[in-house]
Amino acid sequence: MRRPSPLPRTPVAERAVIDETAPIEPLWFDEETARRSDETAPVLPTATDAVTAEDDRVGVRDVWAAARARRRTLRAEVRRFTARQRRRRTVWLAVGVALAALILGTLGAAYSPLFAVEEVRVVGASTLDAAAVEAALDDQLGRPLPLVDSSEVKAALVAFPLVESYAIEARPPHELIIRIVERTPIGSVRSAAGWTLVDAAGVALSTTPDAPGGHPTLKITGGVGSKAFHAAGTVFRALPDDIRGQVTAISATTANDVTLTLGATDTTIVWGNADDSARKAIVLAQTMLSLPPSEVDTYDVSSPAAVVVR
Missing domain, CATH: 3.40.50.11690 (Cell division protein FtsQ/DivIB)
Structure with a gap:
């Protein structure tokens, strides 16, 4: 009578894998063992977790929104740190505008009839007849003081040989003074x-x-x-x-x-x-x-x- 053939032997490595992946459950059961099994068991994703992961994905619009928010924040910080400089610039601008308005107003008034020559007065004449000199300068009457023509004044005084030198002085609002130095x-x-x-x-x-x-x-x-x-x-x-x-x-x-x-x-x-x-x-x-x-x-x-x- 023939003996039956022996069963093939399981390799040691396979046995180890089997041992690791298929632990032997004890026949008895208690609460402590169940709790430990639940803690060590892997957590599988649920349907809710899948929706949350899908919501957490960042899109192009989110990037643009974040960039705009960052730019707004930077602008706010820049404005906060440059507030004093902007106030100083505003003050200087206001001063410049006021000064320009004052200058323009002054020039406009000076060249207007408000400052026209109404009297010509000669000072320094002793031998010379002052009234004759004033009469020779009558053509300057009615002119604004800044528009008095010095060449015309010189032409009028050349007719008086006693005049060695002279100076024109405008005395607002209406007086023109001619200071004369007579020849000796x-x-x-x-x-x-x-x-x-x-x-x-x-x-x-x-x-x-x-x-x-x-x-x-x-x-x-x-x-x-x-x-x-x-x-x-x-x-x-x-x-x-x-x-x-x-x-x-x-x-x-x-x-x-x-x-x-x-x-x-x-x-x-x-x-x-x-x-x-x-x-x-x-x-x-x-x-x-x-x-x-x-x-x-x-x-x-x-x-x-x-x-x-x-």
Whole structure:
């Protein structure tokens, strides 16, 4: 009788897998074992969990919404941190607008009839007839002060030889002031028309048939354009007022031999050239205090360090 064939043997690895995946359940049952089995059992997804996972997926609209929210947040932060700068900019803008409005308003008012010239007043005229100068400037009446034409004023004053220089001053709202510096005549020279009163620059101020009183007569070699005349004019202007009023004649053949004559006593003052005229005038005034012209025939101040009196 044949023996039956033995059953094939199960490999060890397969037995181990079987052991791990199919644990042997005990025949007895208690609550503690059931609880532990529930805790270790894998959690399978339910239908509700599937819906939630589907809702959690992020779409393009969600990204755009998040980006917009982020930009709004950034703008809010920027506005918050730049609030002081914006306030400062607003203040400066308001100041600039107010200043521009003020300037425009001022210019508009200045060039309007509100500031038109209603009176022309001449200041500084002594020998010159101020009323005649004002009448010559009547064409400036009615013009706004900023539109006063200086060239027209100059053309009107050229007709007055005594005017050496002038300045125009606008005094709102309606007054135009002309400040004049008159030429200082130094004497009269003989001419074909009579006697011509001239200043230190040789400008003819007036001409009369006879020598005008109160001014010295000039005997200058070379005429009003010579160096001798220039030296004589410099000397006369350097004299103190009290001595200048006593001079009745000035003569010079060159720039180095200017001579003055005091008419009341016929005293001669030898001046020499025009160099150091201010010092010579001081020395002469001091000498005349101690030795008046009535006691002196000649004062020689050509060398101010050593005055000679004869």
